[in-house]
Amino acid sequence: MTDDQARSGQSDSVISASDVTQLESLSALMDGEASDMEQLRLLRAFGAQENLRETWSRYQLAAMLVRREPVAIGEYSLDVASRVSAALAQESVGRTQGSWREGLTRFAVAASVAALVVSVVQWRLSVDDQQMMVVVTPPPVQVPAQTSPASTLLTGQPIGVGKIYPQQVRYESYLNYHMERASMSDSRGMVPLAPRVSAKDK
Amino acid sequence: VLQRLFQLGCLVCMFALQVAASEATDASSLPEAAENQPTQVADSKEPHPEAYLIAIGQALRNLDFKGVFTYEQAGQTTAQQWVHLVRDGVEHERLLGLDGAHREVLRERPAGCLMRGAQGIQSHLSSVLAGEGVTSLQDYYALSMGKQEVVAGRAAQVVQIMARDAFRYSYRLLVDRDTQLLLGADMLDVEGGVIERFRFLSIFVGPVSEADLDPVTAAPVKLDMAQCEFLQNRKSALPVEPGAVWQVDLPPGYALCHQERREQDKVREDVQMYSDGITHFTLFIRHEGVPEQDGQLQRGNTLLRSQVIELQGRFYTVTVVGEIPGALARFVLGGIRQQSVIERGE
Numbered sequence: 326m327t328d329d330q331a332r333s334g335q336s337d338s339v340i341s342a343s344d345v346t347q348l349e350s351l352s353a354l355m356d357g358e359a360s361d362m363e364q365l366r367l368l369r370a371f372g373a374q375e376n377l378r379e380t381w382s383r384y385q386l387a388a389m390l391v392r393r394e395p396v397a398i399g400e401y402s403l404d405v406a407s408r409v410s411a412a413l414a415q416e417s418v419g420r421t422q423g424s425w426r427e428g429l430t431r432f433a434v435a436a437s438v439a440a441l442v443v444s445v446v447q448w449r450l451s452v453d454d455q456q457m458m459v460v461v462t463p464p465p466v467q468v469p470a471q472t473s474p475a476s477t478l479l480t481g482q483p484i485g486v487g488k489i490y491p492q493q494v495r496y497e498s499y500l501n502y503h504m505e506r507a508s509m510s511d512s513r514g515m516v517p518l519a520p521r522v523s524a525k526d527k
Numbered sequence: 528v529l530q531r532l533f534q535l536g537c538l539v540c541m542f543a544l545q546v547a548a549s550e551a552t553d554a555s556s557l558p559e560a561a562e563n564q565p566t567q568v569a570d571s572k573e574p575h576p577e578a579y580l581i582a583i584g585q586a587l588r589n590l591d592f593k594g595v596f597t598y599e600q601a602g603q604t605t606a607q608q609w610v611h612l613v614r615d616g617v618e619h620e621r622l623l624g625l626d627g628a629h630r631e632v633l634r635e636r637p638a639g640c641l642m643r644g645a646q647g648i649q650s651h652l653s654s655v656l657a658g659e660g661v662t663s664l665q666d667y668y669a670l671s672m673g674k675q676e677v678v679a680g681r682a683a684q685v686v687q688i689m690a691r692d693a694f695r696y697s698y699r700l701l702v703d704r705d706t707q708l709l710l711g712a713d714m715l716d717v718e719g720g721v722i723e724r725f726r727f728l729s730i731f732v733g734p735v736s737e738a739d740l741d742p743v744t745a746a747p748v749k750l751d752m753a754q755c756e757f758l759q760n761r762k763s764a765l766p767v768e769p770g771a772v773w774q775v776d777l778p779p780g781y782a783l784c785h786q787e788r789r790e791q792d793k794v795r796e797d798v799q800m801y802s803d804g805i806t807h808f809t810l811f812i813r814h815e816g817v818p819e820q821d822g823q824l825q826r827g828n829t830l831l832r833s834q835v836i837e838l839q840g841r842f843y844t845v846t847v848v849g850e851i852p853g854a855l856a857r858f859v860l861g862g863i864r865q866q867s868v869i870e871r872g873e
Binding site for chain 1: 611
């Protein structure tokens with residue numbers, strides 16, 4: 326359990342004054358008005374703070390309802406969220422809290438039931454061993470407030486190193502294709518390649 | 528005033544063109560200003576931003592230099608070393624991370640080494656300069672001279688390239704008044720916030736030893752001649768077929784510069800590159816039979832956004848990549864219409 330998660334667990338649904346600005350940003354994010362950098366910052370922040378994560382989930386659900394998105398609501402949003410909750414609750418019965426085996430089980434259950442609920446996944450690329458932020462939509466939904474690996478996955482904390490998704494490999498090739506060509510027409514020379522040599526390991 | 532604006536726009540186009548022109552095997556058909564000759568702008572009584580823009584690219588490719596700069600992005604600052612030297616018409620470069628992951632990238636660029644996308648950008652700008660184009664950079668960026676600042680102990684001139692809409696980023700360049708090397712650059716979002724900052728802390732401009740290019744890490748990434756040739760190898764791509772070009776609704780200023788059809792993992796992909804002269808992005812259209820999840824990814828300020836669309840009963844995974852604002856990515860992904868009919872033989 327990280328410090329952030331411990332703190333968010335204590336605060337539960339209380340929105341502190343310091344969160345007001347982030348809530349405003351969240352609103353902008355929902356409206357599609359936030360810049361990309363702001364989106365990434367917020368998504369990271371939501372992953373670390375439970376109250377913001379839950380607020381984000383409620384906003385997303387409300388937005389889906391307003392937009393009358395039948396697929397989102399019927400197939401993976403409300404339904405899957407409740408199934409994930411139920412599955413995790415069932416898994417937790419009679420088990421000792423804090424066991425890594427329990428965590429793995431929860432991870433597996435959540436992943437199998439609700440792969441589409443994965444909202445923010447941050448991993449280290451084994452290909453180039455550099456950090457990237459990957460956001461897989463559809464957007465997050467209400468998730469159980471537990472600090473198991475399952476919720477860790479769902480809230481944007483780093484997941485297991487070495488896990489490679491087919492999309493990830495293709496995205497990597499797309500990035501290289503574009504950057505190697507565009508950098509030949511960029512007045513900044515090699516500067517656009519700077520993130521490639523400076524990304525820090527975590 | 529309009530005439531002046533048009534002239535400024537053309538000059539800026541020439542800046543972008545000269546970047547590509549310096550890589551061309553045959554630059555004889557290019558305008559004089561785009562030829563690969565040093566341009567002294569600091570001595571001019573009335574320096575214009577266009578002159579600096581033209582000179583930056585030339586200095587970047589013709590001068591030997593070695594320096595350390597800071598790169599700040601997403602709240603993190605790292606230090607890197609950049610070595611650049613030219614031997615027998617071949618550019619040799621090394622970028623070395625001095626902290627963090629401590630990685631390095633090596634690049635060799637022989638004269639005439641062009642990747643196909645860059646060739647397309649050059650051709651597009653050539654047509655604009657020849658009066659065949661219908662757009663001007665000045666329509667999409669406001670160019671102006673800023674104050675003088677000191678960077679790495681050297682006098683630097685600020686040149687501002689401010690986007691006129693939310694579909695491209697703005698830039699604030701710091702150009703060495705003596706050599707016209709780029710000493711620093713800020714990338715700005717639509718609200719003027721700095722989203723990337725690069726600054727030389729120290730730089731030596733003059734003869735650089737080839738020993739300075741020796742790798743210091745165990746596994747340097749090489750972007751070298753072999754890769755350049757490989758990427759130019761047309762055998763790796765399928766020939767363009769009728770109906771291969773997709774119609775895309777775009778914000779003003781962007782034009783199709785390159786198109787190819789290829790196979791990746793046994794799935795057909797159409798690749799289309801676009802540029803407004805300063806900002807470039809690439810669109811990948813993957814002929815998927817099965818819909819997959821949408822996705823977004825970011826490396827530095829290069830954004831990748833992907834989603835599945837359905838056209839005429841078929842699913843396609845469409846992905847846009849570039850140092851572009853999210854607004855542009857959304858615009859592009861929402862504007863893909865259909866494949867146009869191309870006459871055979873074009």
